Amino acid sequence: MVTIQNYVRAKSLEEAYELNQKKGNCILGGMLWTKMQNRMIQTAIDLCDLGLNEIEETEEEFSIGAMVSLRQLETDAGLNAYTQGAVRDAVKDIVGVQFRNLATVGGSIWGRFGFSDVLTVFLAMDTEVELFQGGRIPLKDFAEKKQDRDILVRLIVKKTAGRFAYAAVRNQSTDFPVIACAASCVGGEYRLAVGARPHRAVLLCDEEKFLSGGVKEESVKAFANWAKAQIPTGNNHRAGAAYRTRLIGVLSQRLFCKIGEA
Numbered sequence: 001m002v003t004i005q006n007y008v009r010a011k012s013l014e015e016a017y018e019l020n021q022k023k024g025n026c027i028l029g030g031m032l033w034t035k036m037q038n039r040m041i042q043t044a045i046d047l048c049d050l051g052l053n054e055i056e057e058t059e060e061e062f063s064i065g066a067m068v069s070l071r072q073l074e075t076d077a078g079l080n081a082y083t084q085g086a087v088r089d090a091v092k093d094i095v096g097v098q099f100r101n102l103a104t105v106g107g108s109i110w111g112r113f114g115f116s117d118v119l120t121v122f123l124a125m126d127t128e129v130e131l132f133q134g135g136r137i138p139l140k141d142f143a144e145k146k147q148d149r150d151i152l153v154r155l156i157v158k159k160t161a162g163r164f165a166y167a168a169v170r171n172q173s174t175d176f177p178v179i180a181c182a183a184s185c186v187g188g189e190y191r192l193a194v195g196a197r198p199h200r201a202v203l204l205c206d207e208e209k210f211l212s213g214g215v216k217e218e219s220v221k222a223f224a225n226w227a228k229a230q231i232p233t234g235n236n237h238r239a240g241a242a243y244r245t246r247l248i249g250v251l252s253q254r255l256f257c258k259i260g261e262a
């Protein structure tokens with residue numbers, strides 16, 4: 001059980017950051033993960049008054065505030081038009097609508113959970129993370145970083161012309177994924193993000209140029225075989241490493257074929 005001693009609705013990001021420097025204090029997202037822990041929080045810091053609950057779209061980019069819910073991602077027309085529904089496909093099986101109305105982008109990305117559909121899908125795009133102290137850094141670099149006491153302010157997705165597709169395998173609907181794959185072709189570069197390996201999601205770019213001649217049955221197969229060898233997988237109680245590696249091969253072929261049809 002979580003016990004909260006003090007609750008503060010921060011009036012500015014500066015105030016939230018200062019409060020968050022004290023070990024024992026904690027930023028609140030939707031609290032769905034935090035509430036499952038057994039811990040005492042001295043001061044819970046709520047960002048709900050800081051206007052971070054909007055998805056803003058300009059000609060160049062999407063700006064997604066840390067307090068945007070997963071349900072907002074799922075239903076945002078602009079984001080889903082740009083990603084051909086990949087964002088919706090990534091979050092639609094996360095527990096249920098009521099859960100997705102509460103779970104936030106900030107908590108999901110900050111957590112860098114191994115099982116994260118959210119981290120996986122955004123890794124396949126041109127995404128940056130804006131940190132209060134650390135400024136803007138690529139999501140790929142953020143995903144590799146250890147947790148510190150900074151604040152995730154927003155995600156920025158550049159509207160580089162691209163095609164996207166997402167698929168995950170679950171043993172049972174609404175369970176954590178056994179594997180999560182997001183494929184993309186962004187600015188001509190083919191990419192595959194794989195999460196739930198069961199470790200944290202990683203991004204693989206087509207450095208060997210398997211797909212540079214276009215998405216054809218043979219080139220997709222060659223890329224998939226290469227991806228299987230490049231991406232380490234592991235065992236947990238949901239699935240074994242060999243099964244996960246096999247799934248990477250199957251899903252990446254399906255996703256790149258889907259991208260090729262567009």
Ligand SMILES: Cc1cc2nc3c(=O)[nH]c(=O)nc-3n(C[C@H](O)[C@H](O)[C@H](O)COP(=O)(O)OP(=O)(O)OC[C@H]3O[C@@H](n4cnc5c(N)ncnc54)[C@H](O)[C@@H]3O)c2cc1C
Nearest residue numbers: 027029030031032033034066103104106107108116117152
């Ligand atoms: C039962 C269950 C099933 C789930 N299934 C899936 C699934 O299938 N796929 C999937 O992708 N995810 C899944 N999740 C994860 C979920 O989608 C959210 O990612 C998770 O709950 C964290 O989001 P939150 O808003 O609840 O964050 P919280 O629990 O409030 O916060 C999580 C952590 O992030 C920190 N934090 C929050 N916001 C910020 C910020 N702006 N800056 C800095 N630190 C911050 C908090 O201090 C805390 O340490 C599941 C979670 C649960 C509890």
